[in-house]
Amino acid sequence: MIDKNDVELLAKMAGLKIDPAYLQGVTDNLCALLVQGALLMSSPVAPEVEPATVLRL
Amino acid sequence: MIVLDRPGNIVGACAIADAVRRGELSAVTLIESRLERIHRLNPLLNCFTEVLVERALRMAGAIDAMVADGHDPGPLAGVPFGVKDNYDVAGKITTAGSTINRTRDPASADALLLQRVARAGAVLVGTQNMDEFAYGFTTENAHYGATHNPCDLKRSAGGSSGGSAAAVAAGLTEFSLGTDTNGSIRVPASFCGIFGLKPTFGRLPRTGTFPFVHDLDHLGPFARSTADLAAIYDALQGYDEDDAGCVAREIELTAPHLKRSQGDPSVAILDGWFHDMADDQGRAAVDAVARVLNVRSRATFAGTEQARAAAFVLTAASGGNLHFEALRMSADQFDPATRDRLLAGALVPANLILQAQRIRHLYHAEVMEAFRRHDLLLAPATPCHAPLLGQPTIRVGGKDVPTRPNIGVLTQPLSFVGLPIVTVPVQSPGLPIGVQIIAPPWREDAALAAAARVEAAGIASFSVAEPC
Numbered sequence: 001m002i003d004k005n006d007v008e009l010l011a012k013m014a015g016l017k018i019d020p021a022y023l024q025g026v027t028d029n030l031c032a033l034l035v036q037g038a039l040l041m042s043s044p045v046a047p048e049v050e051p052a053t054v055l056r057l
Numbered sequence: 058m059i060v061l062d063r064p065g066n067i068v069g070a071c072a073i074a075d076a077v078r079r080g081e082l083s084a085v086t087l088i089e090s091r092l093e094r095i096h097r098l099n100p101l102l103n104c105f106t107e108v109l110v111e112r113a114l115r116m117a118g119a120i121d122a123m124v125a126d127g128h129d130p131g132p133l134a135g136v137p138f139g140v141k142d143n144y145d146v147a148g149k150i151t152t153a154g155s156t157i158n159r160t161r162d163p164a165s166a167d168a169l170l171l172q173r174v175a176r177a178g179a180v181l182v183g184t185q186n187m188d189e190f191a192y193g194f195t196t197e198n199a200h201y202g203a204t205h206n207p208c209d210l211k212r213s214a215g216g217s218s219g220g221s222a223a224a225v226a227a228g229l230t231e232f233s234l235g236t237d238t239n240g241s242i243r244v245p246a247s248f249c250g251i252f253g254l255k256p257t258f259g260r261l262p263r264t265g266t267f268p269f270v271h272d273l274d275h276l277g278p279f280a281r282s283t284a285d286l287a288a289i290y291d292a293l294q295g296y297d298e299d300d301a302g303c304v305a306r307e308i309e310l311t312a313p314h315l316k317r318s319q320g321d322p323s324v325a326i327l328d329g330w331f332h333d334m335a336d337d338q339g340r341a342a343v344d345a346v347a348r349v350l351n352v353r354s355r356a357t358f359a360g361t362e363q364a365r366a367a368a369f370v371l372t373a374a375s376g377g378n379l380h381f382e383a384l385r386m387s388a389d390q391f392d393p394a395t396r397d398r399l400l401a402g403a404l405v406p407a408n409l410i411l412q413a414q415r416i417r418h419l420y421h422a423e424v425m426e427a428f429r430r431h432d433l434l435l436a437p438a439t440p441c442h443a444p445l446l447g448q449p450t451i452r453v454g455g456k457d458v459p460t461r462p463n464i465g466v467l468t469q470p471l472s473f474v475g476l477p478i479v480t481v482p483v484q485s486p487g488l489p490i491g492v493q494i495i496a497p498p499w500r501e502d503a504a505l506a507a508a509a510r511v512e513a514a515g516i517a518s519f520s521v522a523e524p525c
Contacts, residue, residue, distance in 0.1 A: 007404065010404045011400075011404060014403055014404055015385065016381075016384065016385055016400065016403060016404075017385075018388070018400060019388060019389070022388065022396065022397055022400065025393070025396075025397035026397045026400045026401050026404075027401075028397070029373075029397050029398050029400070029401035029402075030401040030404055030405075032401075032462070033369070033370055033373055033401055033402070033405055033409075034409075036366035036367075036369045036370050037366070037370055037405070037406070037409040037412075039362065039363055039366045040363060040366050040367055040370065040409060040412045040413055040416055041408075041409070041412060043360070043363045043412075043416060043419075045412065045415045045416065045419065049415045049418050049419060050414070050415065050418050051411040051412075051414050051415050052411070052414045
């Protein structure tokens with residue numbers, strides 16, 4: 001999984017500077033999200049399934 | 058003259074409105090009595106962030122004047138209500154449970170749904186406590202304190218609309234308006250033992266409310282009976298073009314048809330995830346409701362765990378995006394419980410967000426296929442009854458899991474696909490628990506009618522909780 005160093009780097013890429021006091025909490029939460037994300041990526045999804053709400057004009 | 062300062066005399070929104078309209082009950086007398094009750098009990102419960110005494114008495118006076126002049130003040134005449142603190146109230150800052158929002162300008166107008174029930178004669182008495190930015194299921198707010206469950210003051214009222222639910226449960230208001238993104242009406246309704254309605258996504262305009270997740274946010278009412286819930290919902294309906302998510306549908310009244318026979322609808326109990334993640338009390342509550350509705354079958358959605366994961370990821374990412382600038386500049390001003398989740402959400406890879414949306418379409422298709430065979434579905438609203446305030450873990454699916462993010466495991470997959478859901482309270486010798494009556498899109502009438510049947514059978518009921 002990821003650690004605080006990874007989170008610091010990700011935050012830098014996203015334009016965020018995270019207070020060191022918050023890093024562990026953010027890391028724990030991001031790990032939980034990535035576990036759910038892994039479940040999403042393991043699900044078979046055909047290419048034609050829409051990735052977003054379709055905009056009808 | 059009806060006396061309303063004792064729980065036994067509280068008779069519900071519809072009956073109160075009838076009495077006020079007939080001139081048998083003064084709205085001012087009623088509101089004064091309710092404000093006294095709020096003054097006495099709110100220190101124990103912490104439902105309200107602000108009690109709007111002057112506004113409430115002024116509006117009540119206007120109602121009484123209309124009646125005296127022979128005018129009809131509306132179907133909710135004199136009925137006291139509250140709104141979650143993410144609804145705009147004219148002249149007030151909409152905090153959405155935060156301190157960061159205190160730098161915003163006061164709202165120039167009431168939220169649209171607030172305007173609609175006020176036009177129907179209802180009287181706003183205050184704004185109600187919530188989890189910061191609606192990102193929570195327990196209403197334990199670091200800035201404004203926790204809301205206590207009237208059924209047991211040591212327990213959570215649920216969230217994020219906890220103040221709104223607790224106010225109804227304790228007889229402080231006849232109804233409240235809340236919001237539900239992943240369960241924030243259904244969870245508090247379950248924990249506090251009251252009725253709640255999360256309508257179809259896009260049914261009720263969100264104009265004048267502070268958002269959380271634009272493509273998951275729903276607004277809806279809490280009330281003490283299905284008749285009240287239907288009457289309030291009917292007053293809320295109507296399209297508004299200022300909400301991009303609102304769908305232009307005709308108003309479809311439910312209250313006049315509540316007791317009309319719906320025939321013998323095919324109702325199924327949701328199995329699989331919705332069985333495994335519930336406890337014995339929740340399953341027993343569903344069984345009790347199912348007996349009234351002549352349930353003959355069960356249904357399983359294979360994709361529920363993925364749907365819940367998708368809602369979880371999308372919520373975090375959307376919240377992180379919405380609050381990005383504040384997280385960048387003022388992270389120290391957030392409730393720590395929401396701050397770290399939002400910061401993590403801001404870092405979620407785009408690939409997961411897009412996958413979550415694709416999973417959403419697949420799950421929607423799976424659910425709609427089930428509605429070809431069934432008219433209604435049933436599931437518990439929460440995996441357990443109300444936990445203790447500060448309780449770190451709950452037991453879900455045979456495992457001890459962190460409380461706060463897991464209370465919504467049974468609500469999240471269903472709101473993810475925007476279905477209309479009535480939560481009915483099933484009382485027990487101990488604490489209540491809610492059951493979700495789930496209808497196809499736009500069939501709030503069917504869910505409400507089924508809820509009315511369950512209520513008439515005595516399975517779902519409300520009783521005012523004297524805080525203890």
